[in-house]
Amino acid sequence: MSIDPSSIPSFGAPQPPQGGGQGGPAGPPPVVVPDQALVTQLLDQMQLKHVVDEEGDLAAPWEGFRVYYMFRGEQQELFAVRAFYDRSYPLEQKAEILDLIDEWNRETLWPKVYTHTHEDGVVRLIGESQMIVGTGVNLDYFVTTTANWTQASVGFEQWIVERLGLQKEIEEGGEDDASSDED
Secondary structure, three states, X not given: OOXXXXXXXXXXXXXXXOOOOOOOOOOOOOEEOOOHHHHHHHHHHOOOOOEEOOOOOEEEEEOOEEEEEEEEOOOOOEEEEEEEEEEEEOHHHHHHHHHHHHHHHHHOOOOEEEEEEOXXXXXXXXXXXXXXXXXXXXXXXXXXXXXXXXXXXXXXXXXXXXXXXXHHHHHOOOOOEOOOOOO
């Protein structure tokens, strides 16, 4: 299945009406059951570099984080866009981080962000958005939502850097660790 390039969203700006020529409106977009091939086409059209990892999940890497596009469930009925942010935080900073991500989660729709504490006490952030797609979904809705979730994952990284005042540290090359050298 091919995605019409004009259906790629502009992240919030209204799209001009399509159709309406001699034959009138083309009708509603098709309902599809999305799969990895469709997401790959979307990422290609968005001109995003992507790879398939060792577990078979599609991932788009950015500096400092990766966004995964995953299908889960017995029938691959759950689609998730999950961002894994590389920056680590010491366990002593977890309360501050939780306050910040609570603020993010209250003020935004996606991704919902949570912490993951590793056995060694290092805290990392994960962002996640999900939808059930097993019975089919409107193609335009799927494309728009996936693109918006991707943009929001990038936006969270920018937001947390700003909120923690990390821009100077990143510019100096110390982005792997926000506050300590425990890793």
